[in-house]
Amino acid sequence: MSITSESDEKMKPKNSVGSPAVDDANSGGNSQLKKGPWTSAEDAILVEYVMKHGEGNWNAVQKHSGLARCGKSCRLRWANHLRPNLKKGAFSPEEEQLIIELHAKMGNKWARMAAELPGRTDNEIKNYWNTRIKRRQRAGLPIYPPDISQSLIDNHQPDNTNAFSSCGTDSLYPPDFSPANIFEFRAIEFKKLQFNQHFYQKDTLLSPGFHSYPNGPFQYPPKRLRGPDSSFPSGSCRYQNGTTVQIAHSFMYNSNSSSPSEPGWAMKLELPSLQNQAGSWGPTSPPLPSLESVDTSIQTIPSEPRNSGLLDAVLHESNTVRNSNYASEWGGYGNQTNSPLCHSLSSVFSKGTPISSNSVDELESLETIQGCKVKESNTLAPIKYCDTAETTNKMVFTRPDLMLASNFL
DNA sequence: AACGAGGGCAACCGCCGTCAC
């Protein structure tokens, strides 16, 4: 981690991304601007600057603080590592589930997905997804659970009677990408997504193991714990040297994990990068079945994936699943909607369209969930933090973000 | 113990949208 002082030395950039060389046009051609990993000293300068002047106007950071970083770099550093409401650590199963779900709906809209995951950054989610699909690609597995693939297809049926049938069936894509029904769609979709523990035991690296696969067992690569360990208490981070740093959370809240600005959703569907790669669907992908039962607008989908959109990919994937035995790979999707996060998500998703299912009706008070303070969108969000005496007594001066997160200022 | 391969992650790049002038 470049933010630890002991790592500053070895994190000295060498070339390219880590090059201390001249910055590019983004920096206005200022040859004094530094690139590469940030040092703790730089972090402290940036934190101090933001405390004084607030966020924004990033290009002024260099002028006012003397920090030899371009504005973009400052913004990124702040957003991804220094801002106080960041949730450090591995993704929880609930978060993983949500990412999968959101990706099925949004495609590679990392920033929008991050808005749904309090304390998480788009970069984090993007990295997670990319590594996840790499794993699944290697395993020859579909990138989405069959339920998700199928739900996208179902919502595309000409005779479907779901909430979106009124949106017309000419559209190639599910109609969630409109301001009017986004929440409705999400609420319904969320109810459809019945994951079970089995899925997570298989899909997440947290529980590596053998899998039944048509061509034989597959073993996930072993989990390599980097950074926070899911077994650690929430709010603590384990860094690469194995030490555990307790975070003082008194200052940690979700101030601006804003909900997506729903109006004006000009969705352009984007394909996960994996899906852009023809032939990357695994060697055992069977040919597509007849698509007669599928909307005519998608009957022209060729038997091989093509770079034409998320739904195409999902359709292919779903058909692949349906026509092979490895649908069982995903197991049965039991109900995980009892988790606090799922509850809160249902609450968010159901904005404007109350969900009547038991899982939602029986929502326990969000205030009572693991001590979380929960508030929809723009304000507080469900994050579980721990405050310990140890936490509040220790000041980690090599972690400006932690210092900022504490009350030291 | 040494080495290579692969994973994970931080940071950069380039494009695009918005806004002020």
Next chain:
DNA sequence: AGTGACGGCGGTTGCCCTCGT
């Protein structure tokens, strides 16, 4: 309307670390 500055976003890159051999 045109232009430049700025910020946001998604894609990509390269380094460090871990693990297997």
